[in-house]
Amino acid sequence: MEQESFCANDSLESVINAYSxxxxxxAFSHTRDRxxxxxxYQEVFLRYIRKRxxxxxxxxxxxxxxxxxxxxxxKMWTSSWKxxxxxxxxxxxxxxKEETNLHYELQKLPVKYRTVIHLFYYEDLKVEEIGxxxxxxxxxxxxxxxxxxxxxxxxxxxxxxx
Amino acid sequence: MFREEYxxxxxRIFPDQEIVxxxxxxxxxxxxxxxxxxxLLRKSVAIAAVIAIITLTVTPALAANVPIVYQxxxxxxxxxxxxxxxxxxxxxxxxxxMEVVSAYIHDNTAEIYITMQDITGDRIDNTIDLYDSYSxxxxxxxxxxxxxxxxxxxxxxxTFLISITEWGNKKIEGDKITxxxxxxxxxxxxxxxxxxxxxxxxxESNPPTMEVNPGGGGGRKYREFIxxxxxxxxxxxxxxxxxxxxxxxxxxxxxxxDGFLHVQASIKRNMVGDNFGYFILKDKNGKEINCVCNFxxxxxxxxxxxxxxxxxxxxxxxxxxxxxxxxxxxxxLYTKGYWQVTFPLEKxxxxxxxxxxxxxxxx
Numbered sequence: 001m002e003q004e005s006f007c008a009n010d011s012l013e014s015v016i017n018a019y020s021x022x023x024x025x026x027a028f029s030h031t032r033d034r035x036x037x038x039x040x041y042q043e044v045f046l047r048y049i050r051k052r053x054x055x056x057x058x059x060x061x062x063x064x065x066x067x068x069x070x071x072x073x074x075k076m077w078t079s080s081w082k083x084x085x086x087x088x089x090x091x092x093x094x095x096x097k098e099e100t101n102l103h104y105e106l107q108k109l110p111v112k113y114r115t116v117i118h119l120f121y122y123e124d125l126k127v128e129e130i131g132x133x134x135x136x137x138x139x140x141x142x143x144x145x146x147x148x149x150x151x152x153x154x155x156x157x158x159x160x161x162x
Numbered sequence: 163m164f165r166e167e168y169x170x171x172x173x174r175i176f177p178d179q180e181i182v183x184x185x186x187x188x189x190x191x192x193x194x195x196x197x198x199x200x201x202l203l204r205k206s207v208a209i210a211a212v213i214a215i216i217t218l219t220v221t222p223a224l225a226a227n228v229p230i231v232y233q234x235x236x237x238x239x240x241x242x243x244x245x246x247x248x249x250x251x252x253x254x255x256x257x258x259x260m261e262v263v264s265a266y267i268h269d270n271t272a273e274i275y276i277t278m279q280d281i282t283g284d285r286i287d288n289t290i291d292l293y294d295s296y297s298x299x300x301x302x303x304x305x306x307x308x309x310x311x312x313x314x315x316x317x318x319x320x321t322f323l324i325s326i327t328e329w330g331n332k333k334i335e336g337d338k339i340t341x342x343x344x345x346x347x348x349x350x351x352x353x354x355x356x357x358x359x360x361x362x363x364x365x366e367s368n369p370p371t372m373e374v375n376p377g378g379g380g381g382r383k384y385r386e387f388i389x390x391x392x393x394x395x396x397x398x399x400x401x402x403x404x405x406x407x408x409x410x411x412x413x414x415x416x417x418x419x420d421g422f423l424h425v426q427a428s429i430k431r432n433m434v435g436d437n438f439g440y441f442i443l444k445d446k447n448g449k450e451i452n453c454v455c456n457f458x459x460x461x462x463x464x465x466x467x468x469x470x471x472x473x474x475x476x477x478x479x480x481x482x483x484x485x486x487x488x489x490x491x492x493x494x495l496y497t498k499g500y501w502q503v504t505f506p507l508e509k510x511x512x513x514x515x516x517x518x519x520x521x522x523x524x525x
Contacts (some may be wrong), residue, residue, distance in 0.1 A: 012186075012189050013186050013189065016182065016185055016186055017182070017186075020176070020177055020182055021175075021176050021177075024175065024176055024177040025172050025175050025176070028175050029172070037175075037177075038177065038178070038181055041177050041181065041185075042181060042184075042185055045185045046185070046188065049185075049188060049189055067305075071304075071305075094171060094174050095170075095174060096170075098167060099167065099170060099171040099174065102167055102168065102171050103171060112294055112295075112297075113294075117168075118172075120378075121164065121165050121168050121169070122168060122169060122172050124385075126380070126384075127380050134305075135305040135307065136307070140294075142380065143294070143436075144294055145378055145380075146378070146436070146438060147293075147294065147436065149377065149378045149458075150431075150436075152164070156164070
């Protein structure tokens with residue numbers, strides 16, 4: 001999604017407010033549970049506060065936050081803590097039954113594809129941009145999207161053209 | 163449409179204001195205190211689960227394919243090859259052996275050579291693709307890649323190079339890495355530069371078209387053809403036979419719509435879902451022109467067939483100067499298994515006799 005443009009020297013608070021939803025939604029798209037998304041969200045901004053990185057453009061800032069979020073998500077899956085816990089089923093209230101169903105269906109999508117799907121379909125990033133952020137070749141991202149779409153077609157019921 | 167539903171669903175997801183406030187409050191706190199206050203907000207309530215992972219990891223006395231990797235390393239960079247530390251840890255599953263042969267740490271980067279060999283059959287070849295099934299687990303923030311760098315026909319051994327770059331200033335030496343693979347595809351059949359026998363001078367300028375719901379796609383001008391929230395796109399009406407076919411990849415239409423050249427193909431969906439093809443244009447000097455937009459769609463009558471529309475930006479007045487070529491990659495074998503090796507990242511200079519051993523193996 002488009003981020004509002006603001007000065008590169010703006011305060012940490014304005015950066016957190018501006019990118020809160022982006023980071024949280026990306027984390028949630030990966031974990032599909034609120035508890036983990038909460039943890040990742042805090043970890044990402046804690047790193048941001050600690051490092052206080054400087055960026056030339058908002059595009060760079062956004063790319064940094066996406067990379068760190070993805071990295072925190074990956075780290076979560078590999079941590080012994082995550083491997084040994086079963087999260088509480090905290091239900092999210094969606095507005096329609098379709099959205100609720102889609103959320104539960106997306107839990108069946110292999111974790112490795114969730115990020116590219118989110119960045120492509122929600123953040124509207126181009127394949128080349130996703131590759132740049134995730135340090136993958138565009139051809140790799142393209143292949144992952146193809147495979148992810150194929151999996152989604154298997155998972156989603158009729159009515160969705162992926 | 164998926165994009166729209168996915169977007170709507172995500173609009174309902176945002177962090178609790180309490181968490182946002184806590185993060186903002188931590189801005190002016192010392193690091194340790196900030197960590198503490200954030201940790202208190204961890205809401206996970208956990209139930210311990212018993213997880214038992216049994217992995218057969220062996221360290222062979224001398225792996226038969228070690229010389230192959232060293233030959234490869236010396237061929238790529240003789241001066242660097244000697245700094246690789248032998249690791250030689252392997253794991254066998256489903257008749258396939260995966261071995262971590264050697265690793266080299268320099269600055270904040272680790273490079274690791276891994277081989278995969280079919281010890282019972284012929285499932286590994288030079289088209290092997292780990293199919294995004296590999297994972298590299300490491301206890302530090304980093305980016306990592308894995309690429310196929312060689313294949314030895316005689317021993318049917320594929321060699322991969324993993325590169326891991328640490329993001330901060332943490333020393334990675336001494337940390338353990340776990341590399342695992344769950345599946346791969348191989349024996350792909352690749353068709354390149356296949357001429358499409360189409361009379362470029364008589365391409366229809368007013369072909370029959372239809373509206374479809376585009377699926378996934380890409381290309382430089384994708385957003386111009388498929389803007390946000392747009393549900394439909396104009397495509398050629400698929401034709402049964404256009405005289406060009408590579409296995410399941412068929413040309414099903416070509417014509418101009420709104421001044422852009424549309425080329426359409428169909429692919430039969432397969433189990434793995436990894437077959438793919440595309441077209442390019444070449445001028446008389448061999449200069450290649452890629453499509454500016456492509457997207458998939460289905461027609462209701464035949465869900466086993468995936469159609470792709472490729473859109474080129476070449477005006478009708480110039481199209482006679484170009485020829486059309488098809489490319490296609492068909493998946494061959496699909497192999498499942500679970501291969502996992504954990505090994506330490508060690509950095510140290512090789513002893514002289516170790517260097518001699520490595521040199522001897524390649525002579």
